[in-house]
Amino acid sequence: MLRDRKQEYLTALILVGPFILIYGALFVWPTIQMVLLSFTKAPLIGVGDWVGWDNYVKILSQKLFHSAFWNTAWFVVLTVIPNTLISLAIALAVNRLNGWLQGLVLACFFLPYILPVSVVFLTWNWIIDVQYGLAQGVVALFNGGEPKSLTRTIPLFMPTVAFVTVWWTMGFNILLFIAGLRNISPEIYEAAQLDSAGRWRQFYRITWPLVWPVTVLVLTIQLIAQLKIFDQVYLFSIGGRQDATITLVQYIYKLAFQQNKGGEAATAAVLLFGMIIVLSVLQYQLLRARGEK
Amino acid sequence: MSAEALSGSQAAVVAERSRRDRPLDLVGIVLTAITLLVALASFFPIYWAIITSVKPDGEVISGSNSLWPGRFVFDSYIHIWNNTNIAIWYVNSMVTSLIITVLVIVSSAGCAYALSQLDFPGRRLIYVLILACFMVPMQALIVNHFVLMAQFKLLNTWAGIILPQLIVPVVIIVYKQFFDSVPKEFREAAQMDSAGHFKILFRIYLPMNWGVTAALGIITFIGAWNAFLWPFLAATGEATMTVPVGITQVKDAYGIVYGKLMASAVVAGLPVAIVYLIFQRRVTQAIMLSAGVKG
Numbered sequence: 001m002l003r004d005r006k007q008e009y010l011t012a013l014i015l016v017g018p019f020i021l022i023y024g025a026l027f028v029w030p031t032i033q034m035v036l037l038s039f040t041k042a043p044l045i046g047v048g049d050w051v052g053w054d055n056y057v058k059i060l061s062q063k064l065f066h067s068a069f070w071n072t073a074w075f076v077v078l079t080v081i082p083n084t085l086i087s088l089a090i091a092l093a094v095n096r097l098n099g100w101l102q103g104l105v106l107a108c109f110f111l112p113y114i115l116p117v118s119v120v121f122l123t124w125n126w127i128i129d130v131q132y133g134l135a136q137g138v139v140a141l142f143n144g145g146e147p148k149s150l151t152r153t154i155p156l157f158m159p160t161v162a163f164v165t166v167w168w169t170m171g172f173n174i175l176l177f178i179a180g181l182r183n184i185s186p187e188i189y190e191a192a193q194l195d196s197a198g199r200w201r202q203f204y205r206i207t208w209p210l211v212w213p214v215t216v217l218v219l220t221i222q223l224i225a226q227l228k229i230f231d232q233v234y235l236f237s238i239g240g241r242q243d244a245t246i247t248l249v250q251y252i253y254k255l256a257f258q259q260n261k262g263g264e265a266a267t268a269a270v271l272l273f274g275m276i277i278v279l280s281v282l283q284y285q286l287l288r289a290r291g292e293k
Numbered sequence: 294m295s296a297e298a299l300s301g302s303q304a305a306v307v308a309e310r311s312r313r314d315r316p317l318d319l320v321g322i323v324l325t326a327i328t329l330l331v332a333l334a335s336f337f338p339i340y341w342a343i344i345t346s347v348k349p350d351g352e353v354i355s356g357s358n359s360l361w362p363g364r365f366v367f368d369s370y371i372h373i374w375n376n377t378n379i380a381i382w383y384v385n386s387m388v389t390s391l392i393i394t395v396l397v398i399v400s401s402a403g404c405a406y407a408l409s410q411l412d413f414p415g416r417r418l419i420y421v422l423i424l425a426c427f428m429v430p431m432q433a434l435i436v437n438h439f440v441l442m443a444q445f446k447l448l449n450t451w452a453g454i455i456l457p458q459l460i461v462p463v464v465i466i467v468y469k470q471f472f473d474s475v476p477k478e479f480r481e482a483a484q485m486d487s488a489g490h491f492k493i494l495f496r497i498y499l500p501m502n503w504g505v506t507a508a509l510g511i512i513t514f515i516g517a518w519n520a521f522l523w524p525f526l527a528a529t530g531e532a533t534m535t536v537p538v539g540i541t542q543v544k545d546a547y548g549i550v551y552g553k554l555m556a557s558a559v560v561a562g563l564p565v566a567i568v569y570l571i572f573q574r575r576v577t578q579a580i581m582l583s584a585g586v587k588g
Binding site: 008009011012013014015016018019020022023025026027028029030031033034037044045090093094096097103104105107108109110111112114115116117118119121122123124125126127129131132134137167172175176179199217221224227228230231235249252253256257262265266269270272273276277280281284 | 320321324325327328329331332333335336338339341342345353354356358396399400401403404406407408411412413414415419422423424426427428429430432433434435436437438439440441443456457459460465489490491494515518519521522526536537538540541551554555557558559561562565566568569570573576577580581584585
């Protein structure tokens with residue numbers, strides 16, 4: 001019996017071993033190092049003096065950090081809510097269709113989501129190109145017949161990147177919404193039809209309350225994902241005034257890889273870390289509350 | 294009650310019923326038409342990228358913006374093949390994505406089996422670690438991943454690109470859920486025949502959950518192929534870049550670039566698009582599973 005137990009521990013150790021190695025070396029260790037690094041005045045590679053909370057004081061009062069924070073918040077607002085509403089509308093529309101037509105339409109909406117971000121960037125950068133881009137026809141309508149760069153005009157930068165992001169990522173949300181819609185029993189709708197409830201009434205009395213849990217899931221997943229935004233914003237801002245459109249991860253990148261300030265970059269990373277953990281815990285509680293109901 | 298009034302109300306009932314049962318639903322048709330138009334609009338950018346890549350350069354910048362090329366040419370593709378390192382980036386992407394997929398699947402399946410079927414000290418700790426990992430943004434760890442990889446001289450190597458991407462906790466969670474739902478009798482019967490845990494995992498649990506493995510493998514591959522931020526930091530030399538990084542970093546110094554850029558975009562998106570089109574069901578399933586929604 002004791003041998004069996006020992007055997008089981010050994011088996012468990014072998015099975016869990018790769019996990020412990022990978023997560024220990026690439027998750028636990030870097031996380032500890034990040035916190036330690038954030039209290040030092042170190043370059044990216046190398047050691048530096050312990051400076052206590054100096055980096056935190058410095059970064060929290062730095063103007064660039066503030067713009068990174070507000071740019072990120074602005075990006076979150078511009079993507080999360082429109083994306084959720086549009087995805088729900090499209091999911092409702094797709095859910096009405098049947099058979100191969102549904103499959104085809106869903107594929108049209110979903111295909112962008114599986115593409116690499118650089119493909120999305122190159123494609124849209126060409127479409128909105130100030131000289132030959134297709135979208136300039138539309139831009140001209142609003143700009144007195146003149147073309148205008150959508151990514152070099154600072155106030156238009158975030159809305160443009162947000163639009164592209166919504167196009168790119170809505171497939172994911174649509175899938176979740178469709179799953180939610182399919183879980184609604186058709187009998188409820190049949191009952192509603194007997195009471196001759198119209199389309200709109202059916203939507204806001206049955207559909208909307210019943211997909212609300214999915215909506216919360218979609219909102220929180222996106223909120224956390226968009227706080228970590230880097231790729232698109234960075235790619236579209238190459239060659240432009242990057243500081244004006246900087247986001248939090250981009251700020252970490254700039255401190256570490258462009259200014260060689262490892263300590264301060266780690267500090268910014270810890271701050272981002274904190275924000276996301278708070279939100280994740282909230283999300284977890286929310287989902288658990290839902291699960292227990 | 295007059296006969297007239299009665300027939301009037303009957304007529305109303307009949308009319309109401311026929312309105313409801315009528316196969317020709319005008320609002321429905323309009324909604325379907327709008328849906329199709331929006332779907333086409335959503336697909337259009339991809340179409341436009343493909344079409345631009347097969348137009349002659351002169352036509353791309355002629356301003357005509359025709360939806361169908363006057364002449365199909367593959368000059369852009371030939372150009373990027375001859376003048377960029379895209380073939381090398383392709384090999385880098387393929388190798389790193391495949392290795393990431395295999396390592397993530399194997400290590401996660403093993404860990405999930407242990408968590409699900411074995412009793413050993415430290416189970417709870419591992420569980421807490423996985424949950425913590427869910428909440429931690431990998432983007433925040435870029436600085437220390439870079440430092441770590443630099444210490445081990447792994448920057449600009451395949452290993453350097455691969456290692457930080459092995460953290461995919463959701464695969465463990467999904468596997469554990471599926472292993473939990475395998476009836477205990479299977480394991481007990483196998484143990485009667487004195488089969489070890491490895492045999493049980495590889496002969497019973499994994500084959501029984503073959504569909505899940507396929508779904509998770511496909512989504513891990515797509516994720517690894519598409520990864521941008523980490524490969525962008527870890528691979529700075531043109532010889533070690535992956536496709537998504539390479540196509541944004543290397544600019545043609547002269548000539549008309551749009552067609553060539555679109556050709557590189559098409560080539561970069563092709564593998565994941567093909568994987569998706571072949572395994573649509575599995576991709577959808579994997580996304581539902583990883584979001585914790587039952588499909």
